[in-house]
Every structure is written in C-alpha cells, then in structure tokens.
Amino acid sequence: MTDIAKVCNDILEFIDQHDNYLITTHLSADGDAYGSALAMAYFLESKSKQFTIVFHDQEKEEKYDYLWGWSLINPYCDEKDYHFDAAIIVDVPSRSRIGNPAQLLPSANHCIKIDHHPEEDELAILNLVDTAASSTCQLVYEIISRSDVEISHQLATLLFSGIMYDTGRFSFSNTRARDFEIAAHLTSLKVNPSEVANHLFFNNNVESFKIIGYGLSNIETFLNGKVCVIFLPYSVMQKAGQLDIEELTNYSLAVKGVEVGLFIRQVEPDFIKVSFRSKGKVDVNKVAKVFGGGGHVHAAGCRTNGDPLELRDKIIQEIEKQLP
C-alpha cells in the first residue's frame, strides 16, 4: 500500500470513529478551500455524522453559491458555544492562517488535516499533506474515492471546482496527469466543466472590467522585464469595493518573458494586499514569507502595512535574489 493509500484509509477509519466535527479552512477562502471543505461536509453528511463548517470570513463569496453546502458555512461567532469532538482542517498550512476558527480546534489528536501547502504547524494527528498535489480537492478525491460513498453530481462538482480553481483551468505548473484523470472521472459523472468555469472565472461584473482595464493600462515591468507589476492605488480600490478583480493576478504573469507577476492593491491608505505568481524559476512562497505571507512555489500572497511603492521595491529586491 502506498503512503497516500495508507493515510487515506487511516482517515476513513478516523472518520468512522468520531462524530460532531468542525470543518474549517484558511482566511479569504478560495475555490479550493470552498470545494474541499464542502466536499468533506458532503462526505460526513453521507456518513450521517454531525458537522459544523466555520470559516473566518464574515462574508461568504457569492460566486461559490452554486456549490452544495454553501449555505451551511458559518462565519466564526464570538458568542456561540461551540463544542466539537473532532476537526477536519483543509487547505491551510498553519494555525495563524485559519484565523478565528483556530480557537475552536480540539487537541491535535482529534484533528485531521488535508492540504497541499508546505506544512508549517502540526495541527493534526493524521495528515494527508502532499505539496505535489494540485489542490486539496485532489487529495479529498483520493480519500473519498477509496470510501463507500458514491460520488454524486454535487460531490463531483465540489471536487472538480477546487481542482479547476487551483490549477487555473489546468494551466498552472501544478497541473499533472492525475488532475486530468480525476477530471475525466468527474466529468463522466455529469460535471459540466464550462458551467463550473463560468461560475469560477467568467462571472464578472461590467464595472469590475473598468477596474481591470485600469490595471492593465498601467502595467509596469522591472528587472529587464522579468517582473511585471499591476498596481491599484487606494483611489481605484475604493471604486472596486467588493468587485472581483482577482483576474489581474493571473494577468500579471501573462506577459512574455516575465518570471514573476505581482498584483498589488492598496486596500486602505495603510494596508496593502499582494498576490504573487511565478512561472517556476522563482519560489514566490519564499518571497511572500519575507513579508509575513505564504502559499506555494508558483502562487502566494501577503497582507501588510506601509507604503505600496516602497513595498513593491522591497519585493522586487527579494525576487532579484532568486534570479540568476
């Protein structure tokens, strides 16, 4: 039995032995976090287990409302009297990235973790952590496909969504043959790839395009074109409000000769959010960590205070250290 098969079986046994689960994930949950958390919830429901899904985020992203279980997700609430026998932690490498729901975790020997980020904190007694996996949803698929739970259309859509999201539509450097194999299986279970893509990627507001247009027309390159920066100042971010302008992150990398793309937005006058993308030569997880963030080799993020253009220059200096 391979390691992954063994851990999957251990996790299935653990789940059989416990009830009343907390399911949680990282701050600013993304497509893979929603997909993997809800797929595990679906699995627990199929097993007639009790569960509560708690995300740090106070606002759920509406674009994920097509997913089974979206309405079951709760934001963390200070005043609630939570009690859990066990927890399933998905798509998050560290306690700090969980946010408030971390306070609700039972002791590590009552926790399972499923993730594809480099592990930072030991949170669980059972860990299916594979940094080579495209997505946490891929790993959840490895578990559930070994169980006696049938993969329904709803469950297949959850798993497919996470894989499609985290591989950037099968285009990022984490995409492997295994992802296509799983996608073939899930599509044969009537998942509609274009419907999922429409929800995840083609669901923009016309107003968000005006902001994206602004970002693109002000794109800049550094280090002989190896680094591409899209910057939205506070004046533009105020107009952006809750609009989805994340596609600019991918655009920052979509330039010939660019190795690293940065999407920097000045969310508040003194608060900056940065998304990092790499074509592979530069480990942007390392770079993001210098600024208190993290993620993967090819995709990472950080949030910090200060002046955005000073920050930009410091980030570029960090990237330069990794370039030949």
Added chain:
Amino acid sequence: MTDIAKVCNDILEFIDQHDNYLITTHLSADGDAYGSALAMAYFLESKSKQFTIVFHDQEKEEKYDYLWGWSLINPYCDEKDYHFDAAIIVDVPSRSRIGNPAQLLPSANHCIKIDHHPEEDELAILNLVDTAASSTCQLVYEIISRSDVEISHQLATLLFSGIMYDTGRFSFSNTRARDFEIAAHLTSLKVNPSEVANHLFFNNNVESFKIIGYGLSNIETFLNGKVCVIFLPYSVMQKAGQLDIEELTNYSLAVKGVEVGLFIRQVEPDFIKVSFRSKGKVDVNKVAKVFGGGGHVHAAGCRTNGDPLELRDKIIQEIEKQLP
C-alpha cells in the same frame, strides 16, 4: 466497431496507400489548426511519406513556433508548381474557408478531411467529422492512437495544444470527459500543461495589455446585459499592429448574465473583424453566417465591410431573434 473506429481505420489505410500529400487548413489558422495540421505532418513523417504543408496565411503566428514542424509550414505561392497525389484537410468545413490552398486540392477521392465543424462542402472521400468533438486535434488523436506510430513528446504537445486551445483551457462548453482522458494520457507522455498554456495564453506583450485595457474600460452591454460588446476603433487598431489582443474575445463573454460576447475590431476604416462567443443558448455559428462567417455553436467569427457600429447593431438584432 464504432463508426469513429471504422473511419479511423479507413483513414490509416488510405494514408498507407498514398504518398506526396498536401496538408492544409483554414484561413487565420488558430491553435487547433496548427496542432492538427502539424500532428498529421508528424504522422506522415513517421510513415516516411512525402508532404507539403500549405496555409493561406502569408504570416505564420510566432506564438506557435514551439510546435514541431512550425518551420515546415509554407504560405500559398502563386508561382510554385505544386503537385500532390493526395490531401489531408483539417479543421475546416468548406472550400472558401481554406483560401488559396483550395486551388491545390486533388479531386475529392484523393482527399481526407478531419474536422469538428458542421460540414459545408464535400471535399473528401473519407471524412472524420464529429461536431461533438472539442477539437480537430481530439480527432487526430483518435486516428493516431489507433496506428503503430508511437506518440512522442513532440506529437503529444501538438495534440494537447489543439485541445487546450479549442476548449479554452478546458472551459468552453465543448469540453468533455474524453478531452480530459486524452489530456491525462498526453500529460503522462511528458507534455507540460503550463508550458503549453504559457505559449498559447500567457505570452502577451506589455503593449498589448494597454490595448486590452482600453477595450475593457470601454465595454458595453445590450439586450438587458445578455450581449456584451468590446469594440476597438481603427485609431486603436492602428496602434495594435500585430499585437495579440485576442484574449478580449474571451473577456467579452466573461460577464455575469451575458449570453453572447462580441469582440469587434475595425481593422481598416472599411474592414471589420468580429469574434462571437456564446455560453450555449445562442448558436453564434448561425449568427456569424448571416454576415458571411461561421464556426461553432459556442465560438464563431466573420470579416466584413461597412460601418462597425451599424454592423454591431445588426448583429445584436440577429442575436435577439434567438433569445427568448
């Protein structure tokens, strides 16, 4: 034996029996046209057959130069004395969409056609035409995988490129489980999906982003948001030159509630090019045909003379006929 298997075997037999082939495809060859034409060329080379690849286009698109055989593609030349025993016609439904190389075709009983567009002209005695196929490269895969030619890394990259291109990174409504199965096989043969995606989709010039930015910031919607139009006037198109701004086609559809996206560019003061995209409810092949173009239900194009805004309004009227 299924129909497709039978036609594939007939095609393999035909290829064994002929030599000295013309390979051609449609005007303004795209990723699937390059991929399928060059994959068939690769196949003929493996079989030690003679072949000449002739495209109508005088300029080859540089972004496809990573593909095996790119340098073997010739533009049609009036003065050359061509002679062919047979022809392989890929990814094109009609004689008129081939352009000049159509003059070189031997009689239909010496021709094979492989395509996924609705057939318009009978050009060949043997036709592997499947409008449900995502791409012509998928069909070429069905043929070659039944032959004794091993799928090398180069050949796998050709086939994968066409599938990835025509499914819009596995996101258009033509994407099926079969595409993922083939992609899994090709990726296991060391095709690198992110490298291919970088060539096909993430290889922009910074200057092209300024144009794309212009297009996005001037986006307009019609018919209660069901139709989205991105229009580049001649003044902007002059700046665009040979820059790749085709991504605007996909953006025209990437809006919440939109059924049809139009990307209209005024290439010359009196010459307009339109790309149509549909989420599925409207057959844009039908719409494009009204204006002398064509394509698929979900993706089509046309080129015509006249005033771009008058044309836009006429196109919107045609779309309206198909909307409930």
